[in-house]
Amino acid sequence: MLNVVDSSGWIEYFTGGRNAGFFAPAIRDLAILIVPTLCMCEVFKRLLATLGEGSALQAVGVMALGNEVELSRAIALEAAQVSLRLKLAMADSMILATVLVHGAKLWTQDEHFMGVEGVSYIVKHPA
16 A cells, blocks of 8 residues: 655654654655655745755655655545545645545544544644
8 A cells, every 4th residue: 555644744754753753664665655746845835944945955855755746637626525525625635635546545643634534643742
């Protein structure tokens, strides 16, 4: 089964947060890791603001070692359906749609995904 780590998981991993170890196995198994370009955007933006451009670029370089997945028509249409069905914001619905279209497992600490089938969820600890 393929793995997708959502943006919150990547950020946790790159910043050495308390849940970094939860995401490490999915991130390090590059053969089955798919990375939505939307996650690259979100992670780059957050790390650019908090750690600076060098660290943000390094992080995206690591993310690019996985199998990059761009937004396709199939993912966009699935995202619209997922958004309505689960009442998710656009970014969350696009990430989950990527998971569904590719038959993958989502790794996250985003509470919006708690209880969703095919999601490996861990509670986020305050910083």
